[in-house]
Amino acid sequence: MDELSKKLTLQAQLEEVRKLLTGYDRKELAELNRLLKDKDAFAEQISQLLPDAFNILVQNGTVTLETIQPMVEDVLKESIRKNPRTLSDILFPIMMPAIRKAVAEDIKRMLESVNNTLEHGFSPKRLGWRLQSIFSGKSYGEIVLSHAYIYQVKQVFLIHKETGLLLAQTGNDKSTDADLVSAMLTAIKDFVQDSFHSENDSLDSIQVGKLNIWIEQGPKALIAAIVEGNIPQNYRILLKENLEGIHIDYSYELEHFSGDTARFQNDEKLLDECIQQEKKPEKKRKPVAAILLLFLILGTLVYWIYSLVDQRIRFDSVVSGLKELPGVVVTETGKQNGVFYVCGLRDPLVKIPDKLFSKNKFAPDNILLKLKPYISLEPSVILKRVKKNITSETDIRYSYRNDTLFVSGEASRLWMTDAEKKSLLIPGISTVVFLNAPKTIRNFPIEHYLYIFAFNSDSIPQTEQLHFIDIVNQTRSMLNFNFDQDSVPVIVALSHTNIDGNKSGNKIIAQQRADKFINLMIQQGIPPEVLIPKVVVMKPNDTTYPLRSVTFKIEYAKSIKHD
Amino acid sequence: MIKKKIAMLGSFAVGKTSLVQRFVHSIFSEKYHTTIGVKIDQKIITIDHQDVNLLLWDIHGEDEFQKVKPAYVMGSSGYFVVMDGTRRKTMEIGFELNEMAKKVAGNIPFIVLINKSDQKEQWEISDDDIQEMKDKGIEVFLTSAKDGNHVEEAFTILAQKTMI
Numbered sequence: 001m002d003e004l005s006k007k008l009t010l011q012a013q014l015e016e017v018r019k020l021l022t023g024y025d026r027k028e029l030a031e032l033n034r035l036l037k038d039k040d041a042f043a044e045q046i047s048q049l050l051p052d053a054f055n056i057l058v059q060n061g062t063v064t065l066e067t068i069q070p071m072v073e074d075v076l077k078e079s080i081r082k083n084p085r086t087l088s089d090i091l092f093p094i095m096m097p098a099i100r101k102a103v104a105e106d107i108k109r110m111l112e113s114v115n116n117t118l119e120h121g122f123s124p125k126r127l128g129w130r131l132q133s134i135f136s137g138k139s140y141g142e143i144v145l146s147h148a149y150i151y152q153v154k155q156v157f158l159i160h161k162e163t164g165l166l167l168a169q170t171g172n173d174k175s176t177d178a179d180l181v182s183a184m185l186t187a188i189k190d191f192v193q194d195s196f197h198s199e200n201d202s203l204d205s206i207q208v209g210k211l212n213i214w215i216e217q218g219p220k221a222l223i224a225a226i227v228e229g230n231i232p233q234n235y236r237i238l239l240k241e242n243l244e245g246i247h248i249d250y251s252y253e254l255e256h257f258s259g260d261t262a263r264f265q266n267d268e269k270l271l272d273e274c275i276q277q278e279k280k281p282e283k284k285r286k287p288v289a290a291i292l293l294l295f296l297i298l299g300t301l302v303y304w305i306y307s308l309v310d311q312r313i314r315f316d317s318v319v320s321g322l323k324e325l326p327g328v329v330v331t332e333t334g335k336q337n338g339v340f341y342v343c344g345l346r347d348p349l350v351k352i353p354d355k356l357f358s359k360n361k362f363a364p365d366n367i368l369l370k371l372k373p374y375i376s377l378e379p380s381v382i383l384k385r386v387k388k389n390i391t392s393e394t395d396i397r398y399s400y401r402n403d404t405l406f407v408s409g410e411a412s413r414l415w416m417t418d419a420e421k422k423s424l425l426i427p428g429i430s431t432v433v434f435l436n437a438p439k440t441i442r443n444f445p446i447e448h449y450l451y452i453f454a455f456n457s458d459s460i461p462q463t464e465q466l467h468f469i470d471i472v473n474q475t476r477s478m479l480n481f482n483f484d485q486d487s488v489p490v491i492v493a494l495s496h497t498n499i500d501g502n503k504s505g506n507k508i509i510a511q512q513r514a515d516k517f518i519n520l521m522i523q524q525g526i527p528p529e530v531l532i533p534k535v536v537v538m539k540p541n542d543t544t545y546p547l548r549s550v551t552f553k554i555e556y557a558k559s560i561k562h563d
Numbered sequence: 564m565i566k567k568k569i570a571m572l573g574s575f576a577v578g579k580t581s582l583v584q585r586f587v588h589s590i591f592s593e594k595y596h597t598t599i600g601v602k603i604d605q606k607i608i609t610i611d612h613q614d615v616n617l618l619l620w621d622i623h624g625e626d627e628f629q630k631v632k633p634a635y636v637m638g639s640s641g642y643f644v645v646m647d648g649t650r651r652k653t654m655e656i657g658f659e660l661n662e663m664a665k666k667v668a669g670n671i672p673f674i675v676l677i678n679k680s681d682q683k684e685q686w687e688i689s690d691d692d693i694q695e696m697k698d699k700g701i702e703v704f705l706t707s708a709k710d711g712n713h714v715e716e717a718f719t720i721l722a723q724k725t726m727i
Contacts, residue, residue, distance in 0.1 A: 163638030165566045165618060179566065183603040183618050190634035191600060259567045259615075259640055259725070 065248065110234035151229030152277040155210070157182050157263060158246065159222050160257050164190075167221065167257075167264040170271040179258050185224050189215065218243045220254035225274055242274050314360040316341050318367060324380035328352070339368055346371035349384045374429060377428040385426050391420045398418065404431040416446055446474045446491070451517075451550045458478050458512040468556040471552065472524045478554065479530060492532045492553045493517045496545045499537055510535040564607075566616045570636050572664060573645030574656040575624030578678040581708035582645065583621045586630045586718050591709050598623045600711075601635055610723055617722055625656055633667040640725040641672040643717070648677045648705070651687035672724035673701075674717055680707040 019025055057063040078238060080087050088095075114329040133140040150236060155171030156177055165184030185206075192203045214225045216239040219253045223243050227235070247254065253263050264270060315333070323330050327350030332343040346352070346369075357364045376382075379400040386398050386405060396409035398406045405423050407416075420432045449471055462466070478489055495514035497506040514533030522528050538545065545551060571579040579608040580598050584590050587606045602621040607614050620639070625631045636642065645663050647653040657675065664673065675696060677688055694702050 160638070163640070164620075165568060166639075177605070179605055179616060179618060180603055183605075184601075187601045187603065187635065190632065190637075194632045195635045259565045261564060261566055265564075275604070320582065347572075414617070555649045 094193050150278050153227050153275050155226040156271045156274040157224040158249050161222050168270050216243050218247050229288045272305050279389045327376040327381040341368040343370045345374040346374035347381050348373050382428045390422050405429045407434045446552045452546050453548045458516050490555045492534050494534050494536050495550050496536045567640040568618045570639040570642040572660040573625045574653040577645045577647040577653050578708045580621050583619050583713045585708045585711050636664050636667045639668050641721045643676050645676045648679050648686040648688045674721050675701050675703045676706045678706050680705040680712050681709045687721045710719045
């Protein structure tokens with residue numbers, strides 16, 4: 001008994017030591033041993049742990065998609081190599097709808113492209129493209145493509161599908177309130193899907209004016225791209241690929257999204273690929289505006305120079321005209337403050353004709369004339385002065401040469417005397433020559449004399465008496481000159497009076513005046529038979545001779561031969 | 564930034580839009596504009612030193628002709644069930660909408676707002692009704708979009724609840 005008890009005690013002690021060393025009792029160790037030896041039992045135990053273990057490995061990053069991917073690919077490759085039919089059987093239910101969808105997408109894209117081409121086929125733009133094709137040598141298709149696929153993605157939103165909350169956004173145009181837009185887009189999408197009870201068909205695009213909002217939906221998130229211009233259909237493929245990538249990379253975050261967007265927003269490159277744009281090639285346009293401006297400037301400059309030259313030429317023409325004008329002397333010309341001026345002298349009798357200005361397209365006010373008055377000795381001006389100063393009789397003509405005024409035409413004796421006096425007062429005239437005997441055939445010096453008497457008087461004025469001896473001498477010489485044998489000169493003393501007032505009294509005093517001269521001449525030895533006193537009664541408006549004057553006239557009388 | 568979707572549920576003309584306008588823009592208009600579909604507004608508030616952007620889905624009022632689309636409630640972090648104190652019928656519709664929201668969004672925080680507290684004398688919803696709701700563990704606020712009474716407070720508390 002003792003031995004037995006001793007043996008039991010030792011075994012118990014040994015068990016105790018084993019438990020202390022391994023932590024397991026005999027039964028547990030036996031179980032572990034059995035599990036290790038029984039592969040099926042061990043595999044069953046491990047299979048219960050593997051899913052949790054794998055999850056932990058994925059969560060802590062030990063196992064990633066990148067690490068699994070090559071293995072899966074290798075497995076698939078090997079499987080397909082060994083037995084392609086198995087995989088095709090597996091994929092058949094998935095592939096066929098996918099292929100159908102892809103074909104449908106391609107047909108839709110082609111139809112849209114054809115539709116787009118037809119829509120614009122006859123527009124001026126397309127006609128322009130056709131012309132461009134002809135002239136550039138490129139095919140029409142190339143030209144169309146170069147124009148049709150110009151677009152710009154302005155903004156891209158990544159939206160959590162269930163909550164409608166904006167996860168991330170990218171794009172240059174941040175003016176829109178992306179959070180509101182995202183929520184509203186989700187609401188619209190939900191509304192459309194809910195209203196048409198369509199789970200499979202989703203809202204793909206919304207057109208807002210020139211903007212297109214393209215929506216690509218995934219199981220947990222959707223991408224909305226705001227695009228301007230003609231979008232190529234393959235952009236949708238890009239959106240799909242991007243969205244798939246996001247679903248793979250952020251599957252956990254999307255699944256457990258609770259409103260914190262930091263994880264998405266920190267990934268700056270999340271949506272960068274979706275920002276696409278294709279700019280129209282910068283055409284090297286001819287600088288039409290610049291050329292036009294240059295032409296405009298040149299044109300203005302040329303016109304300005306032309307105007308200046310033309311104005312100067314016209315002004316010079318005016319100056320030449322002024323210089324040619326008798327009675328005008330130009331001393332200085334120029335332009336001051338944009339106004340032409342002419343300095344010089346002008347005879348007041350000379351009028352500058354307006355035609356001189358109008359002919360040269362100037363208003364008279366356009367040219368400032370600073371002409372001081374002077375007396376011109378130009379023959380034409382002298383003649384003007386003569387005509388101004390001397391009351392003209394009819395048919396009187398004047399000419400001037402070498403200080404001599406030549407007068408031609410018919411005029412009275414008295415006028416001639418007055419004209420000569422007045423002419424000699426005009427500067428530039430020193431001699432007056434009457435070319436024709438005015439109103440008389442022979443012009444005798446005695447006929448130039450004129451005596452004017454005071455009212456009711458027959459006495460010769462003292463000043464006039466000095467010339468009387470000249471008259472007597474001229475009478476004597478004239479009496480010695482006979483034009484022909486049959487006639488003798490007779491001196492008629494004409495005493496001029498009129499009918500105003502006392503007509504008979506006027507005649508008496510006029511007779512006395514004529515007699516006075518006859519008597520005086522007789523006293524000087526002039527034969528009485530050649531002297532005839534005569535009273536001339538003038539009509540009221542007759543101004544040929546001054547009133548109360550005596551003149552002389554030579555007449556020829558037939559001589560009476562005494563046998 | 565943390566973003567939360569908050570849905571406004573309730574019968575027609577209970578004042579959902581007015582409550583949102585009061586909370587977001589601090590304005591109130593007597594004019595009634597019926598909401599068609601959904602109108603979305605946002606306001607950033609600070610909770611526990613953290614900015615939270617509340618996206619407020621002002622959903623059209625429910626009546627016998629127009630039912631609220633469950634899709635609008637989906638994904639909400641919290642919601643308000645708005646009732647008009649002067650119309651008892653809106654309480655019943657509110658309860659129905661609450662049931663719908665629970666089915667769609669699960670057990671997410673919500674607050675019952677009994678609006679138009681400025682017209683308390685005309686109320687059809689009694690204090691007993693309110694007490695009954697409170698007894699069921701429902702948080703109830705008596706609000707006035709006109710006066711702004713308890714509006715800010717209600718939104719802030721719901722936002723806080725969504726953060727837990």
